[in-house]
Amino acid sequence: MRVKGLLYKVFEFKIDRSLYKQQMQKIIESQPNLRTFQDTVDDVILRGDKITGVVTRIGLKLSAKVVILTAGTFLNGVVHIGSNHYSAGRMGASPSISLADNLRKLHLNVARLKTGTPPRLDRRSINFSNLEKQTSDLYAAPLSFLSTESNNRPKQIDCFITRTQPKTHDIILNHLHESAIYSGNIQGVGPRYCPSIEDKVKRFTDRTSHQIFLEPEGLHAYEIYPNGISTSLPYEVQEAFVRSIPGLEHVNITRPGYAIEYDSFDPQDLRPTLETKQIENLFIAGQINRTTGYEEAAAQGVYVGINAARKVQGQSEWVPKRHEAYIGVMNDDLITCGTNEPYRMFTSRAEYRLLLRPDNADHRLTPIGRELGCVSDQRWQVFLKKQKDMAAALDYVKRTRVTLTADQQKIFKEKFNQALTPGLTIFQLLQRPTLRYAFLEKLLTLSPIADDIRYSVEIEARYEGYIARQKIEINRLKKDEGTVIPSTFNYDSIPSLSNEIRQKLKKIKPGSIAVAGRIPGVTPAALSVLRVYLKRHTEKIDCMW
Ligand SMILES: Cc1cc2nc3c(=O)[nH]c(=O)nc-3n(C[C@H](O)[C@H](O)[C@H](O)COP(=O)(O)OP(=O)(O)OC[C@H]3O[C@@H](n4cnc5c(N)ncnc54)[C@H](O)[C@@H]3O)c2cc1C
Secondary structure, three states, rough: OOEEEEEEOOOOOOOHHHHHHHHHHHHHEEEOOOOOOOOEEEEOOOOOOOOEEEEEEOOEEEEOOOOOOOOOOOEOEEEEEEOOOEEEOOOEEEEEHHHHHHHHOOOOEEEEEEEEEEEEHHHHHHOOOOOOEEOOOOOOOOOOOOHHHHHHHHOOOOEEEEEHHHHHHHHHOOEEEEHOOOOOOOOEEOOOOOOHHHHHHHOOOOOHHHHHHHHEEEOOOOOEEEOOOOOOHHHHHHHHHHHEEEEEEEOOOEEEEEEEEEEEOHHHHHHHOEEOOOOOOOEOOOOHHHEHHHHHHHHHHHHEEEEEEHHOOOOOOOOOOOOHHHHHHHHHHHHOOOOOOOOOOHHHOOOOOOOOOHHHHHHHHHHHHHHHHOOOHHHHHHHHHHHHHHHHHHHHHHHOOEEEEEEEEHHHHHHHHHOOOOOOHHHHHHHOOOOOOHHHHHHHOOOOOHHHHHHHHHHHOOOOOHHHHHHHHHHHHHHHHHHOOOOOOHHHHHHOOHHHHHHHHHHHHHOOOHHHHOOOOOHHHHHHHHHHHHHHHHHHHHOOO
């Protein structure tokens, strides 16, 4: 976990790959009413513009009311290492070529993208003695609200930090022309914010060093994932530059780094539920929607699963708003604005970050999940208890007024360089940037508050004004969200719109003024004009009746 101030806590969890896999397998296998079957899908079955099933490699036809396609980097996947390239879904896995070729016949907009990975290293050949150790936080919130620190905390192991050297950069620059990316072998666009090491060295020439995290792949794994040196240089060059890095002088590479190119689909071809506009009942999720990253794929998986299941059951769709969940931000960004490069869900993309916090994720989403039928009784009970505890804690800090004794005042003054005004509530005190509940708890022997609740209470107090302002803004926006733009609206009827804006609106066909406002390049002035014309359009329709 990395902390940047109280609010900007960045959680980073390293998960043991094999434990995770085992656990997920267990969950899938114990799911009631779920039948699993494994084979490669080669084609889709269509009836008109509707998908009705898939055909597998052994010719088996499987009918389906809906199909969810999550083929990752496998569609026409090509792995590149230096000038070597071969078809693969990822290293050691076959690509999906027949399916990719058949999907290209569906008139969905396809583009090649690329992503990459670093070489993996043998931990036993690394000299950790002079490297900076990064230990796990003593208190790290569990991933699940169902877990408690005591019932589910596996052994923690350390990461280490090392850095590239000027010599490393020389080796990379001298061999840049041999990198698959720079030799012109790769056409696909890569993720801007996860550049390869050759990209970083070439683009940031003023930097003499780049940080590398040496992350164990698991509790008992020998492999180390050197985060920060993704590369598609030839194997020999990878070995040379890696061995120029402190601690890695004698390292053995267990698997080379590589870049991979694959087919991706334009998310602007999707409805907000991730169903394709062109083919009814075909849903697409994950990396092939031009995102990259585990979290981005996992979030789409949950979301598309919910919506596809609801469609089969004839229920309404669930499309979270931007202020409700990061899934809402990601989907809206992708579907409204599209992307030409692999998209990552950075917190900075969310305008309501104060509301979209990990600590209140359950508060925002568990009631919705319960309504959608995805929240078990056990989770619901844990949630209700937490809500009750949170309300009690907020009530306590808002009610309790503090007046210090002379001795307490002295301690306070020593720490904060000023005396405490008597009679303020704890809630008011927590609005001071450097004052934490733990300090007051000790000073005044207050009632202890559980870690997770205390953290939420502190944020609610510290950012009360900002949070209130964001809520006002959201309410204002609701009006724009309610201003529907009919799909038949004629943008050519507005002469004062610039050609560029008109083309964008015609292509994306935003469903509301709020969505139109998020299309890059659509100005506030254009929105005002649009509002006026929409009003006239609606009045005209009213008159016709
Ligand atoms: C080399 C590499 C390293 C990465 N490292 C990181 C990282 O460190 N951190 C991070 O956040 N993200 C990383 N990513 C990205 C991350 O792995 C992906 O974004 C994420 O796994 C995408 O999930 P997905 O479910 O969309 O696809 P995938 O995880 O790729 O899964 C696709 C699945 O579809 C199956 N499949 C494909 N075609 C067919 C077919 N025709 N029939 C049946 N099944 C099929 C495949 O077997 C596979 O199981 C990396 C990606 C790559 C390629």
